[in-house]
Amino acid sequence: MSATSARPSHAAQPSGSAFIVKKALISALVALVLFSLMIGVRTEAGPQGGLIYWTRFGDLAALVGTVFGGSIIVELLRQWWGPVDKDSIVPKPVQSAISFAGRWLAPALLVFAVLVPVIFYDQRYILDLSILVLTYVMLGWGLNVVVGLAGLLDLGYVAFYAVGAYSYALLATNFGLSFWVCLPLAGILAAFWGVLLGFPVLRLRGDYLAIVTLAFGEIIRLVIINWQSLTGGPNGVSGIPRPTMFGIPLDNSDNGLAARLGIEFSPTHRLVFLFYLILAMALLTNWVTIRLRRLPIGRAWEALREDEVACRALGINTTTTKLTAFATGAMFGGFAGAFFATRQGFISPESFTFQESALVLAIVVLGGMGSQLGVALSALAMIGGFELFRGFDQYRMLVFGIAMVLLMIWRPRGLIGHRAPTVYLERNQSISSDLVKEGHG
Amino acid sequence: MDYFAQQLINGLVLGSIYGLIAIGYTMVYGIVGMINFAHGDIFMIGGFIALISFLVLVSLGLTAIPLILLIVLLVSMAITALYGWTIERIAYRPLRHSFRLAPMLSAIGMSFVLTNFSQVSQGARVKPVPPIITGGYTLHEGPEGFAVQLSNIQIMVVLATVVVLALFTWLVSRTRLGRDMRACEQDQTMAALLGVDVDRTISMTFVIGAALAAVAGMMYLLYYGLVDFFMGFVAGIKAFTAAVLGGIGSLPGAMLGGLAIGLIETFWSAYFSVEYKDVAAFSILIVVLIFMPTGLLGRPEVEKV
Amino acid sequence: MSGDPILSVDRLMMRFGGIVAVNELSFSAERRKITALIGPNGAGKTTVFNCITGFYRPSGGAIRLSHDDGRSIQLERLNDFRISKQAKVARTFQNIRLFPGMTALENLMVAQHNALMRASGLTVLGLLGLPSWREAEKRAIDLARAWLDRVGLLDRADDAAGNLPYGDQRRLEIARAMCTEPALLCLDEPAAGLNARESGGLNELLLSIRNEQGTSILLIEHDMSVVMEISDHVVVMDYGVKIAEGTPQAVRDDPKVIAAYLGADEEEAIAVMESGT
Structure with a gap:
């Protein structure tokens, strides 16, 4: 029985650009799989009643790129913000x-x-x-x-x-x-x-x-x-x-x-x-x-x-x-x-x-x-x-x-x-x- | 009698589909204690992915129907499972130890997201597919000319359900993952202390639930020959009703509830009115819960004083 | 047993499936006295409590409550809220059940629900804000204030109950039960988790409730110092049956009681034996 492995989300947040890029790549990969068929291929009922489809690889690439970029930005923001604490101490005057x-x-x-x-x-x-x-x-x-x-x-x-x-x-x-x-x-x-x-x-x-x-x-x-x-x-x-x-x-x-x-x-x-x-x-x-x-x-x-x-x-x-x-x-x-x-x-x-x-x-x-x-x-x-x-x-x-x-x-x-x-x-x-x-x- | 038998067959087929979706609800409820409102839409996504992958495979020149179906099944299970995993990761995990209503509302939000995502990405119109599996058997020819039909697709839906259920039962009762799942269901803290990776187990629960929903989505596509972006809502509510009817948290209960809802709906449509079939299903749910407040197979809630 | 019982339990049975949790238990609690129900863990004490306070419906037997005015009520025929409302039996819980998100004062106001409902004319008069309602509300606040004072929580009246320290929560729960103006107060391990000073204070509080309010008290307790010091009568249970009863001294020296505790838990047995010395 292996003991509970330390999960990065719970342990001290690793930082560094390598980590950020890796995380963004994973997110982009997940997005690619998720959207591959739903975005990459568009179906529609054709004029004869049968289904036709066409591809939209441009949209797919754009979306995956957005996820990649967004992931990097989110991660940078998170590190800049410091660890998000739910009970953040609000100063008295505020x-x-x-x-x-x-x-x-x-x-x-x-x-x-x-x-x-x-x-x-x-x-x-x-x-x-x-x-x-x-x-x-x-x-x-x-x-x-x-x-x-x-x-x-x-x-x-x-x-x-x-x-x-x-x-x-x-x-x-x-x-x-x-x-x-x-x-x-x-x-x-x-x-x-x-x-x-x-x-x-x-x-x-x-x-x-x-x-x-x-x-x-x-x-x-x-x-x-x-x-x-x-x-x-x-x-x-x-x-x-x-x-x-x-x-x-x-x-x-x-x-x-x-x-x-x-x-x-x-x-x-x-x-x-x-x-x-x-x-x-x-x-x-x-x-x-x-x-x-x-x-x-x-x-x-x-x-x-x-x-x-x-x-x-x-x-x-x-x-x-x-x-x-x-x-x-x-x-x-x-x-x-x-x-x-x-x-x-x-x-x-x-x-x-x-x-x-x-x-x-x-x-x-x-x-x-x-x-x-x-x-x-x-x-x-x-x-x-x-x-x-x-x-x-x-x-x-x-x-x-x-x-x-x-x-x-x-x-x-x-x-x-x-x-x-x-x-x-x-x-x-x-x-x-x-x-x-x-x-x- | 023939008419009755025919409705019984139809009801069982419909009930199998509901049951497969209901298992996803009941599993998530058992472990995380939340109603995963987005599950109906996961089923819808499963249907769409099956449809799209089918189209792509056919246009790539594949002709062997069984091979196509197998690939379609695997692809839609895999991708839909990833949807389940992602949703849990994004929308539910941050709220795991939060208040009960927060994850539920997050789930309702996620359901809106999925419905409208597929409307935006695939259009609002119904997508019909030509019948892929045709033919069948005439079981009994009645004197008035009414024949009891058992179509191949019906056989396939029921067979697929049985196979998937057998696999699933084996998974839950015999494997390490299944044991971890049952442990998390009982007591997450204790399970974590004993070395169960709770996060991973919960993720896997969503993955498996989504994969089952994908099977249901594909069966729906083959059986009814269409998908649309809104089908997840109605099917989801019915399946959730089935899960509650069977006793939420209970896996056999989900299947039983699914079959019950399928049969109620079919028989009501056949003998009374089609318009009120959903009213009948919901009314029976209410009546059952009045007399059995925890559903057919649910464990009675012991009130600790 | 002679005297004037407020509560008579007669051959009480409680089964859960095949398990007999309480078997033919008979005992009675005297009016204006403190009766303690003790026994090793799992003896069925809380089950008895739940039968008396209507959370369980007994499988057999009778529980009779006789009020001061001679009115007597069969508790096994009433259920949940009616026991408190009609029979005037109040209780506390082993693991404190306050309303944590409400203030201490609000907790005591909720306890006066039935009286206040009448005063507010089932809400209608209250909604209109008639003077009679305002008068009743003021009286309710005064009663709550008096009880907060009695349990030493007056300065915490406006704090959330969930924010109070453990010992305060125990006392607040007793005050809340007393605000229903009960004839019989049932306390499920009131001293659990209290330190020596707090449990001394609890003893005083319970004695004063008996002496000043004239409320009869039935309590389950593990803390033998509490049991021996304040109870007038002790009933000992083990495995769902009564094994002894009598004055604290008599029970403490009873070999059957010592055996039951020794068999169950050495520490508790020692506590029983040492409590008198």
Whole structure:
């Protein structure tokens, strides 16, 4: 039996140009094999239906060369940087600067958010994007209750988003109910589905729960696709009424808001209204979550994430606690769904794929589980960053995936890596996330 | 009865493919304790590499089909295995001792990368191949003219699965590597103390899982005659469902779960509705887990108080 | 045994597959007394605890809890959280199970979950921030503060539980269990890993819980100095059965007990024998 050989990655990092070149050569060789067929040969269905192919050795060479060069650069950077230590010591002044910025960041962001329609009134694109970002902020905050606080891994969150969206769309198009009646209904229906799913499966643990929520998300999507008589199937539901400002439509008609106020109609009015609507909904989500965290139910969620066995020993009914977390998260998802439907005016199952669930989950985890500010920041960064690549449509998801991997490696615990206590006697000091558990569920 | 027999054959063939992918999920889960979301896409990559190498070999003038298939199999297993190795090295190893969700999200990210890598590099359109293995046997001719067919390709899929499984079982139960793998599954720290190279063992787990997925990818290509960049997602979710259904971490469970999902899907399509076949598979998963929270063959989780 | 038992265990059986971990065990714990359950490693003590606190469902036998008001509850019919919620039995764990990412104060607040849930009107009143809820929350904080003071952790109230030293965590876990206001407190090796000074402090704490709160205590312990000093009654188990019980002195001199410990572990046997001298 040979003893464990010292692995270079664990032992002192060897340096020297020979090592760097050797490592780069190995990387390039691996890249060559990986890309040889996938990049070097391009296949396509030919005009007669058969397959044809052509070679792209130039691209292959370029890519392998890039890997070689990139490997050298990465290695040089690493040596220049010195050994990367996860617990790198941040100097005191920097720490206090960060905490100062942290204290003012949230209010500053809020003020900025309120002013967005004023600043960017003429820029439809930015308004649209802001509305999208806020929708994801709200979804992130909703899922945060389930994943971040209660520590239950939900891979099918988009199902509740879909339930909310279809509830509003169907109730509005079939029964003519207004947005303001449907909004609470959408939330209640989503919460109901959350309980319905939660009840049988919440005694499952860990990854079993994950796959069941994933399966549930897929079931909802497949039912929507196939129950054509109700949902319109893949064609979706169109002609969903736009929201009214408490009964006053925001359109060009005679009794529209513009006409009543005697100002010139502009489609931007509706955008501004939608912006403030989603901002208000997101802030409500945030407010409720912050309140709930300081109530026994919220503390029980976090305790559940920390240690389920101890919770039971303290007389906490873990089933209802989990259910309430599930239902609360689902309800916020339902609200967001109703908003989505009214904003788009058209919904189809394509908007409710697993990718959406993964995206929202990524927002929560990258934000720092349980941190409201972190979730908002990461929604902004992810959706905003995603938009930057709008021009390169093909490469968008590719870059997104790479960014996700790199971000996870860079900050496995997310952007905001600490937890704020819900109650304190003397000092309100945050808790390092190294201590915080992430739950089994 | 004939119809039933035919569906049974079809279901077993489909189930074999799912089972091969499911083993990759269950192996990685057993050792590293993470859901390797990119595994479905590894299967897709395997299919693509099989397709491309087949095309290249044919255009080079090879005509002996068995030889071509053998080379294609070996090439796609080798290259796909390297994909598995690289992904573990880049995306999972830095997160090995991190928090549970970090490697999972990294895996989801990696899955996006692979899906879109193959879309960008090979285009979004479905790639059809002409049937390579044709012919078959008629097992039974029914009175109403319905015949139970067993095609050569079906025989090949099942045979390949059996051979690969036999090899794999031998590997896990009889070799040094298999012993190391089982040791790491039980207790990585202890295994390392006893001289098991944990990093290498985990790498090999990904390599083997990817190679099995490549076999599944090639079988899929031969059986359905097409590949596309998105096939990894659906097949991956089904196979993962199969792994969980069988009891994640259990190798025979993965195969059993794969067969179960294949059969459920086929029979549901045959007797009820094709549209709801996936709904049926997922619903049965949920129902099974309600009554057997750790799957069919999974070890019950003992809660240590 | 005469007196006024708060807990009567009657022919308790616990099987795991073919293994009998606890076999026809009967004993009782007196009200407002400290009863110790001792025995060599693997004797089945923690299994008994898990049966009493609802983490295992016994294969046979009965466990009865009689409250001060005469109400009696069959514990084997209740499970997990109901034992703590309805029967008012609290417990600690052999390998401390605090909520490490929450502060010491928060740990004690979680322990008052059921009372606070009622006060918050199942969250609705709390969400609205009604005065009655604020009042209840303040009382809960006061109770937590009082317990933190009792266990000497007042100055660590706002520190994460996971950051506390080992001995503090043990005491915090006891304080947390006491915040559920239990009738019976079950402690699974509370002195494990404590040094002599800390275990002396623990003795005082347990005695004061018995004397001031009037809480009955059942404890599993290996540290014989703790057992001999504070227990009113000792039950000795070996291989899942009771081999002796009585006062600490009587048990210490029992040849069967000495034999059980000698057979199991020499050091422990010596500890048993030396503890009285």
